[in-house]
Amino acid sequence: MGxxxxxxxxxxxxxxxxxxxxKAMDAIARQPEAVNDIRANMILTAALVEGAALFAIVVGLLAG
Structure with a gap:
């Protein structure tokens, strides 16, 4: 089950x-001058999602 x-x-x-x-590519297409800010925020958000997923995977494997 884990x-x-x-x-x-x-x-x-x-x-x-x-x-x-x-969504980041959509935002860059709408505002190409903001590409650096959008890219930085995209990378940070993706890292946070991956961290939460890794935690969930470990908990799932340990629980089962």
Whole structure:
């Protein structure tokens, strides 16, 4: 059961990072002059999502 939870956490992280990248590209297309600020925020947000997902994966594996 823990492996299923870990898999769901990994799937959620993949979807989350994909949405972050998609929205960042939309924002860059609308405001190309803000590319550096958008990129920095995108990388920071993606790192936070990956950190939360890693924590969820470890908890899922330890629980099961």
């Amino acid at each position: 492996a299923i939870g870990a898999g769901i956490a990994a799937l959620g992280a993949g979807i989350g990072v994909g949405l972050i990248g998609s």
